[in-house]
Amino acid sequence: MQPIHLAWVDYTILISYVVFVVGIGWALSRYMKSSADFLTSSHSIPTWVTGLAFISAKLGALELVGMAASGAKYGIATAHFYWVGAIPAMIFLAVFMMPFYYGSKARSVPEYLQMRFNKPVMGLNAIGFAVMTVFASGISMNALAKLLNQLLGWNYHFALFVCSGVVLIYVLKGGLTSAIYTEVLQFFMIVLGFAPVVYLALKDVGGWSAMTTKLHAVAQNPMALDLNTKAFAPDAWTSAWKPLLGGPSANPMGVDVFAIVFGLGFVLSFGYWCTNFLVVQRAMAAKNMTAARNTPIVAAIPKMLFPALVILPGMLAVALTAMPDKDYRIPPPIIAPENYAKAVDVIKNTNPPNPTAEIKDVSGALGQKVNADKITALITANAATKLSDDQIKEGVYNAVAAYDYDSVIFSLVKKYCPAGLLGLALTALLASFMSGMAGNVTAFNTVWTYNLYQAFFVPNKSDGHYFWMAKFITVVGIGLSILCAYFARQYNNAMDIIQLVFGFVNAPVFATFLFGMFWKRTTSIGAFCGLLGGILGSTLFHAFTFAHGNLPGVKGGYLGMKIEFPSEMAQNFWLAAFAFTVCFVLTLVISLATSRTKTDEQLKGLVYSLTPKIVDHDVPVWQRPAVVGTVLLAACVILNFIFW
Amino acid sequence: MGLDIRWPIGLMFTLIGVLLIGYGAVEYAASMRLGMNINLIWGVVLLVFGVLMLLGAARGRKTPPPA
Numbered sequence: 118m119q120p121i122h123l124a125w126v127d128y129t130i131l132i133s134y135v136v137f138v139v140g141i142g143w144a145l146s147r148y149m150k151s152s153a154d155f156l157t158s159s160h161s162i163p164t165w166v167t168g169l170a171f172i173s174a175k176l177g178a179l180e181l182v183g184m185a186a187s188g189a190k191y192g193i194a195t196a197h198f199y200w201v202g203a204i205p206a207m208i209f210l211a212v213f214m215m216p217f218y219y220g221s222k223a224r225s226v227p228e229y230l231q232m233r234f235n236k237p238v239m240g241l242n243a244i245g246f247a248v249m250t251v252f253a254s255g256i257s258m259n260a261l262a263k264l265l266n267q268l269l270g271w272n273y274h275f276a277l278f279v280c281s282g283v284v285l286i287y288v289l290k291g292g293l294t295s296a297i298y299t300e301v302l303q304f305f306m307i308v309l310g311f312a313p314v315v316y317l318a319l320k321d322v323g324g325w326s327a328m329t330t331k332l333h334a335v336a337q338n339p340m341a342l343d344l345n346t347k348a349f350a351p352d353a354w355t356s357a358w359k360p361l362l363g364g365p366s367a368n369p370m371g372v373d374v375f376a377i378v379f380g381l382g383f384v385l386s387f388g389y390w391c392t393n394f395l396v397v398q399r400a401m402a403a404k405n406m407t408a409a410r411n412t413p414i415v416a417a418i419p420k421m422l423f424p425a426l427v428i429l430p431g432m433l434a435v436a437l438t439a440m441p442d443k444d445y446r447i448p449p450p451i452i453a454p455e456n457y458a459k460a461v462d463v464i465k466n467t468n469p470p471n472p473t474a475e476i477k478d479v480s481g482a483l484g485q486k487v488n489a490d491k492i493t494a495l496i497t498a499n500a501a502t503k504l505s506d507d508q509i510k511e512g513v514y515n516a517v518a519a520y521d522y523d524s525v526i527f528s529l530v531k532k533y534c535p536a537g538l539l540g541l542a543l544t545a546l547l548a549s550f551m552s553g554m555a556g557n558v559t560a561f562n563t564v565w566t567y568n569l570y571q572a573f574f575v576p577n578k579s580d581g582h583y584f585w586m587a588k589f590i591t592v593v594g595i596g597l598s599i600l601c602a603y604f605a606r607q608y609n610n611a612m613d614i615i616q617l618v619f620g621f622v623n624a625p626v627f628a629t630f631l632f633g634m635f636w637k638r639t640t641s642i643g644a645f646c647g648l649l650g651g652i653l654g655s656t657l658f659h660a661f662t663f664a665h666g667n668l669p670g671v672k673g674g675y676l677g678m679k680i681e682f683p684s685e686m687a688q689n690f691w692l693a694a695f696a697f698t699v700c701f702v703l704t705l706v707i708s709l710a711t712s713r714t715k716t717d718e719q720l721k722g723l724v725y726s727l728t729p730k731i732v733d734h735d736v737p738v739w740q741r742p743a744v745v746g747t748v749l750l751a752a753c754v755i756l757n758f759i760f761w
Numbered sequence: 762m763g764l765d766i767r768w769p770i771g772l773m774f775t776l777i778g779v780l781l782i783g784y785g786a787v788e789y790a791a792s793m794r795l796g797m798n799i800n801l802i803w804g805v806v807l808l809v810f811g812v813l814m815l816l817g818a819a820r821g822r823k824t825p826p827p828a
Binding site for chain 1: 800
């Protein structure tokens with residue numbers, strides 16, 4: 118894609134956003150008087166704010182980009198990441214788990230593990246989490262700087278340091294509250310910035326039914342667009358469940374129902390939404406127990422509808438690509454201008470009728486596969502009437518038979534946004550990248566200060582000391598994120614490796630919490646061994662499995678290609694299911710074999726059966742988590758049936 | 762915390778709404794997409810949203826919640 122030129126109005130919107138977030142940090146700085154104010158917001162934030170921050174912390178720009186990409190690649194089945202992979206877990210967190218997080222007065226999720234078990238279990242979880250947050254914010258900032266470089270032509274280093282600097286200022290001034298407030302601001306930016314893009318694209322395609330008709334045709338012959346190498350049933354892109362029921366080979370995701378329901382819907386989703394401190398921290402900042410429990414409930418409502426905003430654009434992009442008169446294609450991977458020039462030369466110097474060798478030359482010059490028919494047509498057209506270099510280049514661009522799915526969302530923004538709206542959409546993107554970094558940094562500084570520094574290294578100091586440390590580590594955290602951004606930029610595989618490590622650390626952890634909260638017999642040794650075993654188990658699982666089409670290496674199979682999965686997604690889901698099972702079984706068996714070290718009295722407020730049930734008769738019905746949660750779950754089931 | 766988040770949200774979207782309306786009116790032709798002046802239309806939506814947020818914040822200030 119060509120760099121986009123911004124008008125003054127776009128820059129004004131961009132700059133005013135930055136002024137506002139810095140202003141929020143500055144306005145909050147006078148309320149920051151203790152480490153608790155800075156790191157936990159001292160339980161002072163209203164529910165709707167924590168609720169929106171709860172989803173916003175996850176709705177980073179990477180999700181926006183990734184979901185649109187998956188929408189194009191896999192169609193509406195991507196919505197399972199929301200309807201199966203988020204809503205049930207969020208409601209479970211609200212109804213069953215939040216009472217223990219909030220009620221135990223733990224200052225973080227790892228701290229709950231310390232109260233329930235002991236320091237080593239907490240340490241294992243805290244270290245894994247701290248490393249993950251730093252890498253996550255590094256990846257996010259690398260993506261942002263790269264994007265500003267490609268899209269606007271900004272210098273990579275300049276973009277990286279300016280954006281990190283803005284985040285540093287507002288987090289350092291206003292702490293967690295600042296991060297939460299800007300997440301809410303970002304939520305509205307994303308929704309209001311992207312809604313018009315989706316609306317215009319949908320209108321251009323001709324409405325919902327025109328889109329599905331087009332996608333039916335695409336699904337039956339995705340080879341024509343080089344979207345896939347085999348044909349599917351007509352509804353492969355437009356039905357959420359039917360293609361999955363036919364098994365891994367009947368849907369473009371290459372997964373089956375079990376992998377979706379158990380791997381994604383249970384292990385990955387509960388592991389993320391119920392135990393990841395990054396999101397749970399938002400609920401813990403709420404002003405009372407009811408508000409804390411309602412935080413994920415409030416979040417679930419927009420979350421359920423997000424597919425319309427983030428997945429639909431991907432599907433629309435496929436439909437538009439299939440409509441020749443719309444002058445749109447999902448952009449090809451970035452190819453250097455000199456390679457285009459070489460390809461144009463090849464075409465100029467070729468005569469029909471038999472251009473097989475030349476097609477190879479064009480493909481070689483570009484370093485990408487090309488659509489032979491389109492190149493042949495281009496050569497024929499050029500022979501008939503001499504085309505200009507630009508026309509040939511456009512023809513070559515359109516003939517590249519590969520897609521850079523991650524640029525789907527930007528290409529739509531570019532196509533449909535005039536100056537003005539463009540500034541709004543770009544600011545929304547920038548906002549979500551920056552708040553992604555802020556969210557990770559605020560979770561990192563809390564875990565470091567309370568769960569590592571205070572717990573293991575320097576206990577029993579004054580609060581002033583920890584307040585100072587919290588601010589200091591915020592600066593360090595941003596510095597480390599910048600280093601990780603450069604690391605991710607340096608190595609193409611960095612992203613894959615990091616995602617992989619996330620998987621190893623995250624997958625088993627839900628089993629530990631499940632046992633800890635709901636079975637008083639669980640022992641500390643059992644929990645520790647289970648967690649460690651789960652992490653090692655997932656590493657081993659990965660070492661012996663690989664996905665179809667991948668070579669042994671970063672993506673698995675480095676100790677032997679024993680089991681093959683039809684797709685990487687299937688491999689990930691099964692890995693999660695395996696890690697969970699290992700952790701589950703080990704924790705269970707070892708707990709039974711060892712004796713408890715904590716009495717029932719000590720576990721009160723930490724374990725379900727030993728904690729008095731919450732009585733919420735004085736709370737209005739529409740604010741009771743169990744009631745509203747059930748209604749939302751029902752709504753979610755209905756959504757699944759509508760798009761069955 | 763002492764700052765009502767509705768103030769900055771309201772102020773920001775009011776500002777962006779006014780900017781888009783102004784730009785849509787001045788650069789009328791350039792703002793057209795699929796037969797609509799999308800800057801003008803969306804500017805109005807943002808302005809309404811911003812003003813509603815500000816009204817909410819103003820009402821919240823009159824009746825402070827029991828602290």
